[in-house]
Amino acid sequence: MEIRVRSGDTLWHYSQLFHIPFILILDSNANLANPNALQVGQTIQIPGYLTGTYTIRPGDTFWKIAQDRSVNVDALLILNQDINPNELTAGQQINIPVRVMSRVIDGNEPYDFQKMSRDMNRLMAIYPFIKRREAGKSVLGNPLHEMQIGRKGRKVQINASFHANEWITTPIFMRFLNDYMLALTSGLTIKGIPALTMYTESRLYAIPMVNPDGVNLVLNGPPPEREAELVRLNRDSRDFSGWKANIRGVDLNKQFPAKWEFEKERKPKEPGPRDFPGYTPLSEPETKTMAGLARTEKYDRLLALHTQGQEIYWGYEGLEPPESKKLAKDFARLSGYEAVRYIDNYTGYKDWFIQDFRKPGFTIELGKGQNPLPLSQFEEIYSHMLGLFVRSLI
Numbered sequence: 001m002e003i004r005v006r007s008g009d010t011l012w013h014y015s016q017l018f019h020i021p022f023i024l025i026l027d028s029n030a031n032l033a034n035p036n037a038l039q040v041g042q043t044i045q046i047p048g049y050l051t052g053t054y055t056i057r058p059g060d061t062f063w064k065i066a067q068d069r070s071v072n073v074d075a076l077l078i079l080n081q082d083i084n085p086n087e088l089t090a091g092q093q094i095n096i097p098v099r100v101m102s103r104v105i106d107g108n109e110p111y112d113f114q115k116m117s118r119d120m121n122r123l124m125a126i127y128p129f130i131k132r133r134e135a136g137k138s139v140l141g142n143p144l145h146e147m148q149i150g151r152k153g154r155k156v157q158i159n160a161s162f163h164a165n166e167w168i169t170t171p172i173f174m175r176f177l178n179d180y181m182l183a184l185t186s187g188l189t190i191k192g193i194p195a196l197t198m199y200t201e202s203r204l205y206a207i208p209m210v211n212p213d214g215v216n217l218v219l220n221g222p223p224p225e226r227e228a229e230l231v232r233l234n235r236d237s238r239d240f241s242g243w244k245a246n247i248r249g250v251d252l253n254k255q256f257p258a259k260w261e262f263e264k265e266r267k268p269k270e271p272g273p274r275d276f277p278g279y280t281p282l283s284e285p286e287t288k289t290m291a292g293l294a295r296t297e298k299y300d301r302l303l304a305l306h307t308q309g310q311e312i313y314w315g316y317e318g319l320e321p322p323e324s325k326k327l328a329k330d331f332a333r334l335s336g337y338e339a340v341r342y343i344d345n346y347t348g349y350k351d352w353f354i355q356d357f358r359k360p361g362f363t364i365e366l367g368k369g370q371n372p373l374p375l376s377q378f379e380e381i382y383s384h385m386l387g388l389f390v391r392s393l394i
Contacts, residue, residue: 001049001097003078005042011035017072018046018097020185021196023151027129045128048185051079052098058090071097100126101186105178107171108378112219113142113212119174120145120208127181135207136289139247140223142212144289147177150203155297156392159207159290160305162253162349163244163274164214165372169305172366172382173208176389191334191387193394202393205297210286213247218372234273241372244274246284251275253304255287256352258316263347277347287349294353301327302353302361303392307373309365310384315341316354316361324360327391331362334387364388 003014011029015022026035028045038044054065062085066073077085079095088094104126105119124130131148138144160169182188183195190198209215217240222230226247231238233249245251249271254263260281268276282288294302312335314320314328325341332339350361367373367381 001046001051003044003046004081005038005040005044006078006081007040009038009078011038011044014044014046017075017078018049018099019187020046020048021187023196023200024048024129024184027151028127030131046097047127047129048100048181050098050100050126052096053093054096056088056090056092056094060088060090061085062088065094065096069096100182103175103178103182105171105174107175108375109171110219110375111167111171111174112216113209114216116170116174116209116212117145119178120147123147123178123181127185130181135293136285138211138213138286139284140213142216144207144210144212144286146293147206147208148203149177149180149206150199150201150393152203153200154202154301154393155205155299156202156301156303157205157207157293157297157299158303158305158389158392159210159349161209161211161215162304163251163306163371164211164218164246165242165244166305166307167209167215167218168373168375168378168381169307169366170208170215172378172385173206173305175382176386177206177208179386180389191390193390198390198393204393205293205299207290207293210290211246211252214243214245214252217247218243233271240273242273244371245272245276246286248284249273249276250278250284252284252286252290253306253349254278254347255281255284256291256347256349257281258348258351258355259346281347290349291352294357298357299353300359301392302350302359304348304350304361304363306363306365307371308367308369310335310337310368311365312337312339313341313343313350313363313365314339314360316351319358320354321358321360324354324362327360328362330391331364331388334391335364335384337364337384337388 135146254277328339353361
């Protein structure tokens, strides 16, 4: 919600007026030259609210409307600076603050890149303290969006949909982001932890869809200009539900230089729906982007969301730090999943992260069954993951 500064207004006053933590007001207006000296007429963003309209009825006053809607009368005055509150007329429309008290993202639906982008825009509009950037592009030019949420401190990256037919990881993660934002602006806890504590202790780097081209292929079918090529790569099948790779037939989670030479010898030798590690490591724009982010940001923790198996993989070649074991144990307790230190599988993003940075990295295998997991598992998976998400940030 946007408001305009009046003489004498401060960000602290807005925090008290709208019952929003001051730090969120400040972070929603990071472009201010001097947050301590607001200029009359400046536009200020108030997170957690939308601007609604109300039609004046006979006998209405600002005081009565404020009482009926449980808002401070000054909130009405600040949203209606061009209206004389002593000269209201029936049928006249005024602006009113509408606090967002429920999710704007459900997620329990087939969830392609377009739906993720729609929902991301919804979150950005209501919670302007979220910072978004285009970290890179996919093969087809779709942006690889990264959202940053939180203050300086521990850096935590969580990513989803490295594998195309594991797209359910994206709406699961997006729902958590929505619940996190709601709790922040409402002063609530999640699993007993104040959301504001999570916000002040960690900065979350959220990459909800690493493989947008592949997800769209699984859910929507091939783009016409690539249909013949993709059908051929898919072994002459038009059923792309089992496709894991990116649009070029490279498995993005087998692209990282962590025993890549070893792994390539026992994996497919040409592009296809799954497991082809590429002709060289980090050959794909998506994996180049993900490696570049880790090198630049130097995350303290990394979680890669996959399906399926209800397992948490947390080790790599004995290079993981002691903190990894404790986190894995906590993740297992909170999710009900099994913590597994080593498996006979290499070249993944978390493998390379542990190898190169010696920081805690995790592959979380959500749900059980055969990929793509059915949406009937959505609510159960989310209930398992919620506490784990929270623990990753504290």
